[in-house]
Amino acid sequence: MQESQYIWMSGELVPWHEAKIHVLSHVAHYGSGVFEGIRAYETPTGPAVLGLQAHVRRLFQSAHIVEMPLRWSEEEVAQAIVETISANELCACYIRPLAFRGYAELGVLPTTCPVELAIATMPWSTLHGEEALEQGIDTCVSSWRRMAPDTHPAMAKTSGNYVNSQMVLLEARRNGCAEGIVLDVAGYVCECSGENIFLLQDGVLYTPPVGDSILPGITRGYAIQLAADLGVQVREERIAREALYIADEIFLTGTAAEITPVRSVDGRAVGASAPGPVTRRFQEEFFGILQGRLPDRHGWLTPVHALAQGGGR
Ligand SMILES: Cc1ncc(COP(=O)(O)O)c(C=O)c1O
Numbered sequence: 001m002q003e004s005q006y007i008w009m010s011g012e013l014v015p016w017h018e019a020k021i022h023v024l025s026h027v028a029h030y031g032s033g034v035f036e037g038i039r040a041y042e043t044p045t046g047p048a049v050l051g052l053q054a055h056v057r058r059l060f061q062s063a064h065i066v067e068m069p070l071r072w073s074e075e076e077v078a079q080a081i082v083e084t085i086s087a088n089e090l091c092a093c094y095i096r097p098l099a100f101r102g103y104a105e106l107g108v109l110p111t112t113c114p115v116e117l118a119i120a121t122m123p124w125s126t127l128h129g130e131e132a133l134e135q136g137i138d139t140c141v142s143s144w145r146r147m148a149p150d151t152h153p154a155m156a157k158t159s160g161n162y163v164n165s166q167m168v169l170l171e172a173r174r175n176g177c178a179e180g181i182v183l184d185v186a187g188y189v190c191e192c193s194g195e196n197i198f199l200l201q202d203g204v205l206y207t208p209p210v211g212d213s214i215l216p217g218i219t220r221g222y223a224i225q226l227a228a229d230l231g232v233q234v235r236e237e238r239i240a241r242e243a244l245y246i247a248d249e250i251f252l253t254g255t256a257a258e259i260t261p262v263r264s265v266d267g268r269a270v271g272a273s274a275p276g277p278v279t280r281r282f283q284e285e286f287f288g289i290l291q292g293r294l295p296d297r298h299g300w301l302t303p304v305h306a307l308a309q310g311g312g313r
Pocket of ligand 1: 193195216218219255
């Protein structure tokens with residue numbers, strides 16, 4: 001990872017290597033953290049955070065789901081994010097807020113452990129590499145299932161949930177694939193280790209519904225908005241595994257993955273084994289907006305300088 005100078009730790013900016021927690025902190029043992037992955041893009045008018053409010057809101061929703069009360073408001077957290085980007089003098093960067101249960105008692109019950117918040121920002125480029133955005137990635141269906149609805153709260157972005165993602169990704173990489181596609185307990189397509197999934201079939205875009213053990217991705221929401229802009233019908237419905245094999249196009253969405261085309265699933269080519277025309281159109285619109293080549297017509301971006309001066313949304 002590329003380091004930057006400061007990390008915001010529960011209210012103050014501390015030097016990167018001093019942002020430490022005690023080894024007996026609750027989060028280290030019981031996965032009691034909720035976090036976000038956010039990005040800032042370099043635009044002609046300076047750095048701008050993609051989906052700042054949406055990500056901060058999801059952080060608070062995740063915390064609420066797992067009964068982790070934060071002692072900051074959403075506005076304060078958004079401001080702290082912008083402050084950290086500015087202090088680190090970053091343009092394009094990845095932003096990682098992590099709220100977690102800290103050090104007090106050792107035991108599963110979290111209530112005595114204080115809730116802390118760290119915000120790190122760092123230079124970062126692509127998840128699967130530039131080539132992946134251009135040519136697509138190879139994927140395989142995981143032997144691991146996404147958690148059942150009444151086990152872990154899938155809609156909350158908790159640290160503990162990412163044991164599942166780790167198992168999926170370790171297996172996929174061992175099998176020579178960039179990503180694993182995870183099915184739900186009933187065997188329907190869910191998402192990947194860190195991305196939501198979209199399938200195009202006969203001009204209609206399919207994606208699993210929120211509530212089907214997926215993380216409700218912010219980028220997933222943007223893809224649905226773009227589909228409306230481009231006149232592509234979207235159906236949020238259960239998807240059978242075999243639909244992956246006959247899809248005309250498949251792409252993954254995520255803050256880290258952006259819009260990544262899939263060129264194969266389980267060794268079977270998707271379309272012409274290269275990103276299809278609809279996926280390309282989505283990428284053009286998405287990156288066009290983020291890089292300031294197209295107007296930010298949906299208000300996705302928050303200019304860092306505007307918020308740093310107290311005037312942004
Ligand atoms: C399991 C999982 N699904 C989907 C996503 C995509 O979410 P977003 O678009 O908000 O980054 C992520 C990334 O955070 C993820 O970890």
